[in-house]
Structure formats: C-alpha cells, structure tokens
Amino acid sequence: xxxxxxxxxxxxxxxxxxxxxxxxxxxxxxxxxxxxxxxxxxxxxxxxxxxxxxxxxxxxxxxxxxxxxxxxxxxxxxxxxxxxxxxxxxxxxxxxxxxxxxxxxxxxxxxxxxxxxxxxxxxxxxxxxxxxxxxxxxxxxxxxxxxxxxxxxxxxxxxxxxxxxxxxxxxxxxxxxxxxxxxxxxxxxxxxxxxxxxxxxxxxxxxxxxxxxxxxxxxxxxxxxxxxxxxxxxxxxxxxxxxxxxxxxxxxxxxxxx
Amino acid sequence: xxxxxxxxxxxxxxxxxxxxxxxxxxxxxxxxxxxxxxxxxxxxxxxxxxxxxxxxxxxxxxxxxxxxxxxxxxxxxxxxxxxxxxxxxxxxxxxxxxxxxxxxxxxxxxxxxxxxxxxxxxxxxxxxxxxxxxxxxxxxxxxxxxxxxxxxxxxxxxxxxxxxxxxxxxxxxxxxxxxxxxxxxxxxxxxxxxxxxxxxxxxxxxx
Numbered sequence: 001x002x003x004x005x006x007x008x009x010x011x012x013x014x015x016x017x018x019x020x021x022x023x024x025x026x027x028x029x030x031x032x033x034x035x036x037x038x039x040x041x042x043x044x045x046x047x048x049x050x051x052x053x054x055x056x057x058x059x060x061x062x063x064x065x066x067x068x069x070x071x072x073x074x075x076x077x078x079x080x081x082x083x084x085x086x087x088x089x090x091x092x093x094x095x096x097x098x099x100x101x102x103x104x105x106x107x108x109x110x111x112x113x114x115x116x117x118x119x120x121x122x123x124x125x126x127x128x129x130x131x132x133x134x135x136x137x138x139x140x141x142x143x144x145x146x147x148x149x150x151x152x153x154x155x156x157x158x159x160x161x162x163x164x165x166x167x168x169x170x171x172x173x174x175x176x177x178x179x180x181x182x183x184x185x186x187x188x189x190x191x192x193x194x195x196x197x198x199x200x201x202x203x204x205x206x207x208x209x210x211x212x213x214x215x216x217x218x219x220x221x222x223x224x225x226x227x228x229x230x231x232x233x234x235x236x237x238x239x240x241x242x243x244x245x246x247x248x249x250x251x252x253x254x255x256x257x258x
Numbered sequence: 259x260x261x262x263x264x265x266x267x268x269x270x271x272x273x274x275x276x277x278x279x280x281x282x283x284x285x286x287x288x289x290x291x292x293x294x295x296x297x298x299x300x301x302x303x304x305x306x307x308x309x310x311x312x313x314x315x316x317x318x319x320x321x322x323x324x325x326x327x328x329x330x331x332x333x334x335x336x337x338x339x340x341x342x343x344x345x346x347x348x349x350x351x352x353x354x355x356x357x358x359x360x361x362x363x364x365x366x367x368x369x370x371x372x373x374x375x376x377x378x379x380x381x382x383x384x385x386x387x388x389x390x391x392x393x394x395x396x397x398x399x400x401x402x403x404x405x406x407x408x409x410x411x412x413x414x415x416x417x418x419x420x421x422x423x424x425x426x427x428x429x430x431x432x433x434x435x436x437x438x439x440x441x442x443x444x445x446x447x448x449x450x451x452x453x454x455x456x457x458x459x460x461x462x463x464x465x
Contacts, residue, residue: 026271041281069444
C-alpha cells in the first residue's frame with residue numbers, strides 16, 4: 001500500500017486547467033456552430049429567392065419587346081412603343097409577342113366599346129387556319145404604327161375574328177393594325193406583404209412570385225435599350241443581413257433600333 | 259467523465275459541421291447550375307449573332323436553305339463549322355450527335371406545323387466549340403450550333419426556297435450532363451438583297 005499514491009495538488013490544478021480550457025474552446029465552437037446552423041437555412045433561402053428572381057425577371061426581359069415575325073409590322077415592338085416601362089405603382093411592365101404563331105392584322109376598325117376584332121385569316125396568317133392560332137383564354141396585343149397599343153383578353157375565337165373580354169382602352173385601331181398573341185406583365189413589390197407580385201395586365205389578376213422582398217427599384221437606361229432592376233431581400237431572422245440583387249440587362253429585342 | 263463529455267461535444271460539433279458542409283455543398287451546386295444555365299443561354303444567343311454575321315454575307319436565303327453534301331447540313335455553312343456531325347464534346351466525355359439534334363428539331367417542327375403553315379427543313383449552319391468562336395477568351399467548354407429553316411409563314415410549299423425574305427434560326431448551346439439552352443430568332447433580308455441588309459425581327463428564349 002505504501003507504493004500507491006494519489007495526484008498531487010499541482011497535478012490536479014494542471015488537469016483542471018486543461019479540462020476547463022478544452023471545455024471553453026468546445027463551448028465556444030458549439031455556440032458559434034449553433035448560430036451558423038440557425039441562420040444558414042435562412043441565408044440559403046435568401047440565395048434561392050435571388051436565383052428565382054434572376055431567372056424570372058431575366059426570362060421576361062429576354063422576351064421583352066419581341067414583336068411580329070411577319071407582316072407589315074414585323075420586327076421589334078420598340079419600333080412603335082416602349083415595351084419595357086416603369087408602371088404607375090413602380091413596377092416593371094414588359095410587353096412581348098409570345099410566339100411566331102397567332103399573328104394577324106385587323107380587317108376592320110377595333111374601337112373603344114367594341115369587343116369584336118376582325119382578323120385577316122388568310123392574309124398575314126395561314127388561310128387553312130382560320131383562327132390564326134389564337135386561343136380562347138389567352139391574351140393578345142393590339143398595336144399600330146402610330147404607337148397606340150393595348151392588351152386584351154380573348155374570350156372566344158371565331159373563323160375570322162376574336163372576341164375580347166373588354167374593348168381597347170386607349171385607341172381606335174384602323175384596319176391593318178397588328179394583333180398577336182402576347183403578354184403584358186407587371187412585376188412589383190407589395191410593401192404590406194413583402195411579396196414580389198406578378199400582375200397580368202390583360203386580366204388584372206395578380207399572383208405572388210416571391211416572399212420576403214423588401215423593395216425593388218427599376219431604371220430604364222440608354223433610351224430604353226437597357227434595364228437595371230434592384231431587388232432587396234429581407235429575412236425574418238435579425239442576424240441575417242439584407243441581400244441585394246442587381247440585374248443590368250440589355251434585352252436582345254431592344255438592342256437594335258429600326 | 260471528461261472523456262464522455264469530450265466525446266459528446268465532438269459528436270455534436272461533427273454533426274453541426276456536417277450539416278453546414280452539406281448546406282454549403284448544396285448551395286455551391288445550385289449556384290454552379292444557375293451559372294451554367296445563364297452561361298449556356300448567353301452562348302446560344304451569341305451563336306445566333308455569330309450566324310447572323312455569316313448570313314449577312316450570303317447572297318440569298320435559298321443558298322443557305324439548300325442541302326449540302328450531307329442532307330442535315332446547309333449548302334453554305336458558316337465559318338464556324340466542324341466537319342463531323344459527331345464532334346467530341348469540349349467538356350470531355352463522349353461525342354455530341356448533331357444529326358440526332360437535327361432530327362429532334364425537325365420532328366418538333368413537323369409536330370407543331372399548323373394546317374396552313376409552310377414546310378420547314380432544318381439544316382445545320384454553324385457548329386463548333388464556343389472557345390473556337392471566341393479565340394483568346396477563356397470561354398467555358400460549351401458547344402454551340404445554329405440551325406436555319408424557311409419560316410412557317412412562307413406558304414410556297416417549298417422548305418428550301420424563300421419567297422418572303424424571312425428565315426427561322428435556332429441557336430443551341432450544349433453543356434455537360436445534357437444541359438442545353440436554345441434561342442429562336444426570325445431574320446429578315448431586305449428584298450433589294452444588299453449586303454448587310456439582314457436584321458433580327460424577333461429573338462426569344464427557346465423551349
């Protein structure tokens with residue numbers, strides 16, 4: 001028994017100091033790791049929202065200003081009016097003809113108060129395809145060479161005309177004005193819900209696209225050839241800073257002037 | 259006791275580190291895919307612009323729309339043109355099948371042809387690695403191709419002959435893992451036919 005001895009006080013103190021230091025280091029690592037683990041999903045969500053915004057707005061701006069592929073008014077919409085504008089509620093409004101199909105010209109005046117637009121089936125659009133590819137429950141752009149432009153909702157397609165839900169709002173269109181399947185969409189931020197909203201200007205209907213968007217600013221530059229959009233993404237976590245996405249786009253259909 | 263506490267702390271830390279690493283890796287992968295998607299789309303648009311430069315020098319659309327020695331290829335291809343329809347993919351791996359891409363494009367055009375639409379015969383106009391299209395620039399290893407066809411509104415019934423001055427163009431950029439971006443454009447040639455009088459009527463992201 002005389003050979004057995006315990007730890008000395010010094011040894012105990014050194015062991016305790018080492019244990020305390022190790023525990024302290026571990027605790028600080030765990031605390032820091034926990035904080036990162038708590039905020040990282042929110043940061044990832046923010047990044048993902050920014051990517052979706054970039055994809056959504058980028059795709060819309062890639063189409064912006066696409067006009068007719070044939071006929072007397074063929075070419076970019078910018079020949080006749082500004083297809084990318086800042087809306088009255090500070091949103092981004094884009095106009096475009098959606099596809100190469102469903103493009104025609106009016107054969108009779110289309111005036112405020114009228115919802116029947118006669119189209120030249122067999123003229124600028126194929127003869128054997130009387131409705132020219134227009135479809136009910138879709139939208140169409142109407143525009144002429146004077147700069148008048150409207151968007152209408154198509155309720156029915158007849159052999160030589162389309163029936164719209166509402167009459168044109170801005171102008172009286174003479175025969176020869178262009179009619180084409182297209183879209184007019186406005187993207188704006190609702191400050192109350194902090195959502196990025198997409199509004200269909202033909203129907204007035206709105207759908208939320210993204211949550212937690214704190215604000216949006218838009219600038220149309222170089223005479224309408226370039227668009228700069230800045231979106232501010234917020235988070236519900238105070239520790240996560242705001243993320244600002246800045247898009248500077250020269251839409252392909254707006255680059256060239258005719 | 260100390261060993262147990264250390265083991266628990268180490269396990270906890272490892273778990274946290276793993277979770278953060280997984281999130282970071284996922285984030286990196288998403289960002290990389292996003293970059294590639296945007297880059298491919300820009301490459302496809304760039305390919306259309308490259309084709310436009312060559313198309314401007316063609317004397318007429320008919321020369322471009324006619325079949326070359328190989329039916330899938332234009333009789334007057336652009337300057338960027340690989341001799342093979344099975345070129346090696348610039349990112350490594352197997353070969354790209356441009357003949358199959360042409361067949362797919364033709365099948366889609368035939369399926370979407372309306373009763374009054376004119377026939378379209380798609381032919382390859384330019385094809386090559388993006389890096390060769392923009393020498394001296396650190397371009398990503400994408401492969402670009404541009405196909406041309408008569409437009410659907412040309413109702414003369416001959417897909418190899420243009421009567422309205424308009425042709426349809428599809429630019430595609432290929433990347434690894436079957437990544438693909440497409441851009442559709444309509445080009446118009448002034449009936450006077452003077453050099454340079456070719457303009458883009460519309461350009462839209464392809465589907």
